[in-house]
Amino acid sequence: MNTPVSLSTDGDALVRVDNLRKVFGGKRWMFGKAGPAVSAVDGVSFSVDRGETFGVVGETGSGKSTLGRLLLRLLNPTDGRVMFDGRDITHLSQSELRRLRGDMQMVFQDPYGSLDPRMKVGAIVAEPMQVHGADRSQIVRRTGEILEQVGLPPATADRYPHEFSGGQRQRIGIARAMALNPKLLILDEPVSALDVSIQAQILNLLRKIQRETGVTYIFIAHDLAVVRHISERIAVMYLGGIVEMAPRQKLYAAPRHPYTASLLSAVPIPDLKAERHRKRIALHGEIGSATALPSGCRFHPRCFKARLKASADGVATAKIADDVVVPRQCVESDPQLQADAEDHFVACHFPLEPGEAADHGITTTSND
Amino acid sequence: MSQITADATAMRDREAARRRRRTAIRRYTGHPGFMIGAVIIALMAIIAIGAPWIAPNSPLATDLANTLAPPSWQFPLGTDQFGRCVLSRLIYGAQISLQVGFWVVLISLTFGTLIGALAGFIGGWLERIIVALIDIMLAFPGFLLALALVAAQGSSLTSVITAVAIAYTPRVATVMRSVVLTIRPRPFIEASHAIGLSSLRILIRHVIPNALPPVIVVATVSAATAILAEAGLSFLGLGVQPPTATWGSVIAEGQAIITTRPLISLSAGICIAIAVIGLNLLGDGLRDTLDPQMRRQTGGKML
Numbered sequence: 001m002n003t004p005v006s007l008s009t010d011g012d013a014l015v016r017v018d019n020l021r022k023v024f025g026g027k028r029w030m031f032g033k034a035g036p037a038v039s040a041v042d043g044v045s046f047s048v049d050r051g052e053t054f055g056v057v058g059e060t061g062s063g064k065s066t067l068g069r070l071l072l073r074l075l076n077p078t079d080g081r082v083m084f085d086g087r088d089i090t091h092l093s094q095s096e097l098r099r100l101r102g103d104m105q106m107v108f109q110d111p112y113g114s115l116d117p118r119m120k121v122g123a124i125v126a127e128p129m130q131v132h133g134a135d136r137s138q139i140v141r142r143t144g145e146i147l148e149q150v151g152l153p154p155a156t157a158d159r160y161p162h163e164f165s166g167g168q169r170q171r172i173g174i175a176r177a178m179a180l181n182p183k184l185l186i187l188d189e190p191v192s193a194l195d196v197s198i199q200a201q202i203l204n205l206l207r208k209i210q211r212e213t214g215v216t217y218i219f220i221a222h223d224l225a226v227v228r229h230i231s232e233r234i235a236v237m238y239l240g241g242i243v244e245m246a247p248r249q250k251l252y253a254a255p256r257h258p259y260t261a262s263l264l265s266a267v268p269i270p271d272l273k274a275e276r277h278r279k280r281i282a283l284h285g286e287i288g289s290a291t292a293l294p295s296g297c298r299f300h301p302r303c304f305k306a307r308l309k310a311s312a313d314g315v316a317t318a319k320i321a322d323d324v325v326v327p328r329q330c331v332e333s334d335p336q337l338q339a340d341a342e343d344h345f346v347a348c349h350f351p352l353e354p355g356e357a358a359d360h361g362i363t364t365t366s367n368d
Numbered sequence: 369m370s371q372i373t374a375d376a377t378a379m380r381d382r383e384a385a386r387r388r389r390r391t392a393i394r395r396y397t398g399h400p401g402f403m404i405g406a407v408i409i410a411l412m413a414i415i416a417i418g419a420p421w422i423a424p425n426s427p428l429a430t431d432l433a434n435t436l437a438p439p440s441w442q443f444p445l446g447t448d449q450f451g452r453c454v455l456s457r458l459i460y461g462a463q464i465s466l467q468v469g470f471w472v473v474l475i476s477l478t479f480g481t482l483i484g485a486l487a488g489f490i491g492g493w494l495e496r497i498i499v500a501l502i503d504i505m506l507a508f509p510g511f512l513l514a515l516a517l518v519a520a521q522g523s524s525l526t527s528v529i530t531a532v533a534i535a536y537t538p539r540v541a542t543v544m545r546s547v548v549l550t551i552r553p554r555p556f557i558e559a560s561h562a563i564g565l566s567s568l569r570i571l572i573r574h575v576i577p578n579a580l581p582p583v584i585v586v587a588t589v590s591a592a593t594a595i596l597a598e599a600g601l602s603f604l605g606l607g608v609q610p611p612t613a614t615w616g617s618v619i620a621e622g623q624a625i626i627t628t629r630p631l632i633s634l635s636a637g638i639c640i641a642i643a644v645i646g647l648n649l650l651g652d653g654l655r656d657t658l659d660p661q662m663r664r665q666t667g668g669k670m671l
Binding site: 110 | 380384385388554555556558559560561562563564565566569573574577578
């Protein structure tokens with residue numbers, strides 16, 4: 001049970017991340033005072049297999065977008081290691097990185113801002129191919145091909161991004177990212193700026209592309225319902241750390257971390273009766289500040305389970321606010337991410353037992 | 369069958385492309401300010417280039433029998449105190465003014481854009497130094513700076529152009545830097561890093577094209593101020609040296625006799641005013657039409 005994180009993969013990992021850390025700020029400029037240091041990503045480890053879709057979920061400020069940028073080295077990690085395709089890319093130079101960009105691409109959250117408004121769609125999609133030295137006829141052919149693949153008519157190439165709707169623009173963004181046939185595509189909240197009906201279309205398109213090309217996805221979202229549709233394995237992030245990581249079915253059927261459970265209880269159920277009768281777990285307070293991480297377990301100030309556990313017999317407790325008592329362990333030691341069942345990792349001193357989630361109002365529909 | 373549909377699609381595409389080109393042209397022709405400005409500047413350019421054929425007399429030929437003549441067929445705007453044809457002097461003066469406007473814009477736009485873009489895009493120490501230098505130069509009134517430079521260099525067309533260009537480059541650079549600062553954090557710049565573009569190529573392909581429209585507007589308007597500056601320098605006798613005809617020197621020479629022959633100074637002043645108004649209208653028109661996101665709202669609706 002108490003083994004340190006050794007992420008079971010059959011050696012075919014496309015991405016492997018070891019203890020990745022990113023701290024923003026905290027440096028002094030000349031004589032000034034040091035600014036506050038923000039640990040956006042705080043010791044994250046995982047690996048992603050080829051052809052897999054790995055979901056990363058967390059609320060605003062959990063460091064999930066920073067994590068995506070660290071994987072692509074759009075930001076430089078403060079500490080830790082990123083392996084891509086069997087190669088350590090943590091310390092590659094900018095020119096080596098640029099060559100690698102063909103294999104790892106990103107789709108951005110904002111379909112309005114992520115396309116250059118002064119370029120025609122054809123040029124936008126062709127640009128990565130030009131950068132990576134494809135010849136002209138090849139580019140023309142591939143542009144038509146990729147536009148068709150994302151469901152846009154070829155005439156699209158001759159128009160400007162502002163002539164399109166959000167969903168169509170996101171298709172353009174996907175076309176641009178897929179133009180070089182990357183091995184890894186990081187999707188940074190690709191549908192959260194879109195209408196719900198359009199979200200489904202884009203998710204289906206992403207699935208179709210994965211079937212056709214075998215590309216690996218890392219899907220970042222704040223919405224568990226969306227991630228569920230597309231991911232095979234899911235990591236839940238809270239304040240820069242992964243608190244739970246499991247295959248989709250296990251995570252949704254039996255969440256073990258109290259934070260995951262509370263997130264799941266907030267997902268609406270498309271059944272009026274069930275929706276009316278179920279209980280919700282309301283968390284205490286807001287997501288904490290990454291400038292001052294809580295001691296011990298980063299989730300303890302908001303945890304419902306810790307409060308319940310503290311009232312049990314034989315648990316050493318600590319008082320953290322006027323009438324809030326939690327187990328001493330939660331305040332004093334930071335729980336490591338540990339495998340507790342096969343492929344199910346959780347970072348909690350008192351993980352939820354199977355079935356306990358249901359008592360807290362998490363209804364799991366088994367439609368996957 | 370599929371061949372026919374393919375042809376039909378291709379035809380539709382070509383038709384759509386043609387329609388877009390037409391709307392692109394109409395965007396400019398439908399903007400009255402742009403059209404009036406463009407026509408004024410085009411006319412002035414034609415007059416300046418065709419001066420030897422258009423001007424009724426030589427701008428330098430003195431006719432001492434005909435000093436301070438009133439308007440006549442031979443001298444449509446009369447003559448000055450040396451008996452030179454005022455209209456011909458104004459026509460040749462357009463050459464100087466437009467040359468100054470053109471070269472000053474070209475020089476200050478090139479250097480201002482580069483300096484501003486580097487400062488805004490690279491940031492750090494380079495930006496601090498450039499901004500400090502720009503601030504120092506901006507603290508000088510532009511005209512005074514040009515005046516000092518011409519006084520130091522000696523009066524000639526080249527030194528007027530250099531002096532005015534140096535005085536106006538920091539203005540363009542400030543605008544460029546501030547626009548680049550708004551573009552740098554936009555997601556498509558990060559997206560360009562993500563596809564593997566180098567910083568230099570991002571600057572050239574994405575940052576500068578997106579930053580140019582407001583800068584071009586500033587540059588067009590600064591062509592107007594450059595023409596004014598040249599006229600001012602010539603008026604003070606520091607510009608292009610007599611007897612070469614410039615609008616500023618025509619005003620200066622007419623000044624002595626402004627109570628008896630107001631037409632001389634006045635007509636040169638009107639020339640300057642028309643050129644400046646034309647360039648300002650052109651600048652406003654460009655501002656409205658250059659931005660693809662503004663295109664939907666403007667064009668045609670102003671008439």
